[in-house]
Structures are given as structure tokens and as C-alpha cells.
């Protein structure tokens with residue numbers, strides 16, 4: 001029982017560990033400092049690079065996002081971090097988009113908004129209006145989290161959090177395929193195949209049977225109000241760690257054991273640093289890393305049972321290939337590259353198609369007079385694919401190239417609508433931030449989870465049960481003094 005956590009009443013924790021310095025771990029360190037105050041020691045363990053899945057690669061003296069790239073205009077935690085850290089916004093320059101079915105471009109954006117609308121209506125009826133309204137409604141409900149968190153409310157599970165935002169409707173959305181929800185909404189099968197499936201492929205590398213909740217987040221990520229952080233999104237992570245006055249330890253955590261001394265429960269973290277092995281005791285531990293069996297954190301848990309029979313299932317592999325070269329526009333039906341008008345190409349679910357998307361990308365420092373290269377010039381492109389591209393794939397997509405850089409990501413959960421959502425409270429004072437990714441994986445989801453876990457840890461430590469899993473929060477907040 002989490003409320004049984006044993007510590008001397010009234011005494012604050014002296015040491016807290018956070019495992020992982022991606023956006024989730026860095027934001028957790030920041031919020032823990034906010035809630036527990038300046039005295040507590042916050043140690044952040046990171047086995048790789050600060051930023052985790054937010055990372056850049058350098059091409060020709062410019063840096064490009066190879067992991068998490070875009071942020072929604074209504075992602076308020078990310079917005080607030082950027083403001084507090086004195087960083088700058090970079091508007092996402094999407095450019096024109098097209099959908100390719102392996103043989104030809106079947107759908108394209110033009111310079112004429114009204115023409116685009118007319119074409120959408122002609123081809124799909126009012127599906128796109130229904131879809132837009134559906135995504136807007138979900139976003140509006142999602143935004144409630146900021147109010148609840150600002151008032152200090154926390155949730156003990158992802159289900160409780162989602163329930164407070166959108167009731168059983170949101171929880172159902174994590175359990176049913178996106179395609180079912182959209183068909184029920186009156187969206188046509190053709191629209192699902194030609195528009196929705198390509199968006200799911202570019203964003204989550206998966207198909208329209210992923211759960212409706214993550215599907216809606218993915219569709220929000222296809223709207224045109226997106227931005228990124230000037231200089232690279234990972235700057236938020238290093239900035240938050242600094243602002244939190246956290247100790248960053250370059251170390252891989254190998255095991256976490258529970259240690260009881262009298263009334264008190266603590267956790268012993270054993271870890272490996274570049275110079276040797278070590279171990280430390282902590283009052284509170286936050287795991288801000290995926291815990292899946294294959295390629296996950298590799299942490300062993302000793303002395304206490306975990307609240308799941310088995311670790312959450314595997315993550316999906318996404319390969320991000322950044323190519324500096326000349327796009328082979330003939331492959332898309334444009335023998336003359338000067339007539340190729342698109343900045344990004346999405347793809348339909350087509351057997352034998354080896355890539356999910358290819359897009360001309362902007363460097364993270366766009367202010368230095370950037371101009372998107374024309375297809376007849378050498379440019380920098382990002383290809384997402386489920387498997388690494390071989391030479392023949394590269395030859396198909398590019399006439400020639402100067403450089404190729406490959407990042408193989410364990411990117412997001414392999415979503416399936418029958419899986420449940422894992423617990424985020426693993427044992428008293430031991431929390432699992434990335435449980436939220438099984439609802440949807442995005443920078444803002446990890447940030448929302450970070451705030452929730454910092455609040456939850458604080459309320460559990462201080463036994464403030466009236467601040468956890470409260471019902472009817474909208475009404476409560478309105479009537480609070």
C-alpha cells in the first residue's frame with residue numbers, strides 16, 4: 001500500500017534519485033525541486049546522453065533533430081520550460097506535403113488553401129471536418145491537466161489521470177483501435193487509408209489499429225501549429241537539470257533493492273560509472289526510462305515484487321536516416337526535380353514499401369538565414385523506416401549523396417489496443433514515469449508525467465491523501481477558495 005510508506009513523520013526526504021536524463025527525467029528533477037524545496041539532494045543517473053530520445057546529428061556544420069522533433073502549440077509544459085530557461089522557439093517549417101502509395105502521389109498540398117479544402121471534400125466528403133472536430137475536442141479535454149496540476153492535484157495511475165480529463169471515454173480510447181473510433185465517427189475508409197494511415201506511419205511507425213488515444217495525439221502532431229526549440233530540443237533537458245540544481249551522474253543503474261531499517265524504507269541503487277561501481281541509498285526513486293524487456297533500462301529489482309506479472313512489452317524500432325544528397329524525384333513520378341514541389345512525402349500502408357516517410361529537414365539553428373533547398377540542389381533529408389536502409393534503398397530514394405547518418409531508436413511502445421496501462425507506482429516511494437507512454441509517447445506526455453510524479457511523490461511523502469485521485473476536479477477547482 002503506497003500510503004504505508006514508512007518514514008519519520010514530518011521529516012523531508014534527504015535524497016531522491018531519478019534514473020534517466022531525457023525530457024521525462026530532467027523535468028522530474030525540476031518539479032521535484034519545486035515541490036520538495038532547496039534542501040533535498042536530487043541525483044540524476046544517465047547512462048548515455050542527456051536528452052535521451054531528444055538528440056541531434058551534425059551534417060555539414062549544421063545540427064538536425066534525429067529523435068523528438070516537433071512540439072504542439074498547446075503543449076504548455078514544454079512552452080513554460082522554454083520560457084523559464086530563456087530559450088527561443090523555432091516555428092516548424094513544414095512545407096508542402098504529399099502522400100505516395102508506392103507508385104504515385106495520390107494526395108498533395110497546393111499553394112491554395114481553398115483548393116486543398118475543395119479537393120479534400122471532393123475525395124473524402126466531410127471526413128476531414130469530422131476528424132478536425134474530434135481532435136480539437138480531445139485537445140480541449142487534455143488541456144484540463146494543466147489546471148489540475150497547477151492546483152497541485154496528482155494521480156496514482158495513468159487511468160486515473162486520463163479519467164479525470166476525459167472520463168471513461170479517454171480510458172476506452174486507450175483500449176480500442178483508432179480505425180474503429182474513426183469509422184464510428186463517420187470518417188470514410190478511404191480517408192483512413194489515404195490520410196490517417198500515412199500520419200500514423202510517419203509519427204509512430206505503426207498502423208491504424210493503434211489505440212485511438214495515441215492516434216489522436218499523432219493527429220495533433222500533424223496539425224500546422226507546431227514548433228521546436230532553437231538550438232535543439234535537448235537543450236531543454238540540460239537547462240532543466242541545471243535549473244533544478246540536480247547532480248548529474250554519468251552512470252548506468254544496474255539494480256534497485258529495498259532496504260528496511262526500523263520504520264524507514266529506502267532504496268539502494270547499484271550503478272556502474274566509467275571509473276567503477278558504486279551504490280547509494282535513496283528515500284524516493286523515480287524511473288524515467290522505459291522498462292521493457294528488450295533494450296530497456298536493464299535494471300534488476302530486488303527485495304520487493306513489482307506490480308506487474310511481466311515488464312511492459314517491447315518498444316517499436318524506428319530508424320531515422322539523415323541523408324545529405326539529391327532526392328531521386330523520378331521515384332515519385334517527377335523526372336524533372338525542378339518540378340517537384342514537396343517538402344515531405346508520407347506513405348500509405350503498401351506491401352514492400354521500405355520507408356515510412358522522407359522529408360527535407362531544417363537545421364536546429366534556423367535563424368542563420370536558412371532557405372529550404374530546392375530538389376535540384378543537394379539538401380538534407382530525414383527518412384523514417386522500420387529497418388535500416390541498405391544501399392539499394394538509398395539508391396532508390398537518392399540520385400547521389402554525400403553523407404548518411406543512421407540512428408536506430410527503440411522509439412515508442414509497440415501499441416496494441418488489448419494491452420493495459422502499466423502501474424506508475426511500483427512500490428512505496430518508487431515511481432515509473434514512462435508508464436504514461438503506453439497511453440501515448442511524446443515530449444509533452446513525459447512532461448505531464450514528470451509533474452504528476454513529482455506531485456504524487458510529494459503528497460505520498462506528506463500523507464496528503466486529499467490531493468491524490470480526487471474526483472470531479474473541474475467542480476472542485478471552481479469552488480476552491
Ligand SMILES: Cc1cc2nc3c(=O)[nH]c(=O)nc-3n(C[C@H](O)[C@H](O)[C@H](O)COP(=O)(O)OP(=O)(O)OC[C@H]3O[C@@H](n4cnc5c(N)ncnc54)[C@H](O)[C@@H]3O)c2cc1C
Nearest residue numbers: 020022023024047052053067068069070253289297442443
Ligand atoms: C525518432 C523519434 C521521433 C520522435 N518525434 C517526436 C516528436 O516530434 N514530438 C514529440 O513530442 N515526441 C517525439 N518522439 C517521442 C519523444 O522523443 C519521447 O516520448 C520522449 O523524448 C521520451 O522522453 P523520456 O525522457 O521519457 O525518455 P528517454 O528520452 O528515452 O530518456 C530515458 C533516459 O534514460 C536513460 N537510461 C535508461 N536506462 C538507464 C539506466 N539503467 N541507468 C541510467 N540511465 C538510463 C537513457 O539513456 C535515456 O537517456 C519521438 C521519438 C523518436 C524515437
Ligand SMILES: CC(C)=CCC/C(C)=C/CC/C(C)=C/CSC[C@H](N)C(=O)O
Nearest residue numbers: 069070071072202203220221442444445
Ligand atoms: C501530447 C499532445 C497533446 C500533443 C503532442 C502532439 C505531438 C507533437 C505529437 C508528435 C508525436 C510523435 C511521436 C511524432 C514523431 S515523428 C515527428 C515528425 N514527423 C518528424 O519528422 O520528426
